[in-house]
Structures are given as C-alpha cells and as structure tokens.
Amino acid sequence: MMFTYMCRTCGCSFRSRDFGNVERFIEPCILLLLSKDSSHGYGLMEDLEKHCGEKVDIGDFHRTLRRMERDGWVKSDWEKNEAGADRRVYTITQEGKEFLKSAANSLIRTDKLIHKFLEGFQKSQSV
Amino acid sequence: MMFTYMCRTCGCSFRSRDFGNVERFIEPCILLLLSKDSSHGYGLMEDLEKHCGEKVDIGDFHRTLRRMERDGWVKSDWEKNEAGADRRVYTITQEGKEFLKSAANSLIRTDKLIHKFLEGFQKSQSV
DNA sequence: CATATATATATGATGTTTACATACATGTGT
C-alpha cells in the first residue's frame, strides 16, 4: 500500500506508504482461513482479498507462507494438480492455532489504542 | 514491542516483534498532541505514553520528529532552557493538520479491517 | 505449432521501519 506525495519545493512526486497498516496483519488472516480448511497459496488469495480488504502481492505472499512454516504456524505438503502447476497445500498447526488466539488478543489491544486516538481526534475536531 | 518465543528444535529463545503494531502510529499521536499545543520531544514523551499506551524509544522518537519535519508535518525552533539543555520546540503545520485528518480516516478503515477479522475469529471460536 | 494466458511457487534487489546501544551537551544536587 503505497501513497504518492508531491514534494513542496521542486514539485517532484515521491512515494510513501499509506497510513494505518497493521504489521503482518496478513498472518492471522491466513491462519483464520486455514483454521477452517487447508489450502494452497494461490487459492488463498481470493478469500484473503475478501477478508483483508486489501490487494496482496503474490511474491510477498508466498514468502510470508514460507516464513510461517519456518515459524511453525503452518506445515505444507505438495499436491498433484491436473489443471496446472503442482500446489503446496498449507495446514495450520496446533502452534498456529495458539498464535492465532494471541494475535486476536493483540488486535483487541490495538483496536483499543486506535479508538483512544480517534476519540481524542474527534474531540479536538468538534471544538 | 518485542516478544520472546521458544525455538521448537533447539529450545533456544528468540525474539520477534509483538503482533498488531500499527506502522508509525506514533506520528498521528504526536500530531494530535501538537494540534493542542506546541511542545518539545522529551516533553511529549509523558503524554504519549498516556495516549499511545506503549513505551516509546527516545532515540527512535527524536528521529521520527526529524523525519516529520522533513516531510513537512511539523516545524521546529530552538528554545533556551534555564533548567537544562536547550530544547527543539515543534509546532504542527497546516500540512500536518491535513495529514492528521487523513491518518484518522485511514485508521477508521484499519479499525474496520480489524473488526472484520475479530468477528470472523469469534465466530470460528464459538463452534 | 507457436503464442498467449491462467494457474502456481519462488527469489533477487532495494528501500523503509524498528530496536537497541551509544554519544553528546547542559544544569542541579550532594
């Protein structure tokens, strides 16, 4: 999620990330989907765009899945695919389920911080 | 905000960031404070820990303020200080006020994404 | 059959952000 700004002095455009990104938000989103059913990377994409509301970079996405396996949240097995290239099918682990729970708790805390900020902001705007 | 994990293979402990951080959340928090009154870095700390709820690294914090000035959200002036080292006093700019508004809007959107996730998660847990 | 397209996974290069340590300067209290 990048943002294009305009430089105030020379008028050149520069890029910066949009604001409000939750770091690695994609991970609990993936785990929530996998907690319902095992799936493969490419197939998770469509569901993710529905659930996360954001476009996902496919390269980054696969790298994220490999890291999640390294971290123990998921495991993978290759599956033969008649209709195209073979698939690596990901399954959530017990540790992944526990991480999903703790991530949900962290997100509740994050949500409170955001609310606290928005409350203060709205108060300042209504003056 | 770091988190200590235990490695599953060798038992060593490794550190990773806690989950749920909003990237550069500190920036709109600073701007919200400065929209009420100009202040200097060190002095903003106490208020920030109240408003952001998290500890702030002072080195990182000053670097953030310098970047925010470079980006045009704030401007600074040196102020003589009888009771210690001189202070760099930051004031919000018009552009900073506009960024604060757009950041608030982004955070409303972020909040919706988190809610969508938490709803799905709670549904999956109640089965 | 050559080419394009959809499905599918992976990596290289680069820049940004964060964490932690450390440096530097001034004034106060003992």
Next chain:
DNA sequence: ACACATGTATGTAAACATCATATATATATG
C-alpha cells in the same frame, strides 16, 4: 568531583515491504 535528570542525536543490524523477475505446467486460440 560525581551522579543524575533533562534533552537531542546517530550508528548499526535485523526485520519488513515493494517491485520486478524467474520458473514450471496446463489450457485456449490463431
């Protein structure tokens, strides 16, 4: 003289994100 509080700043390394590109297979189309 020394510790401590106040105050700002930088060096370094790891983690993270972005964008481009590589690789492979199956299907559709001219």
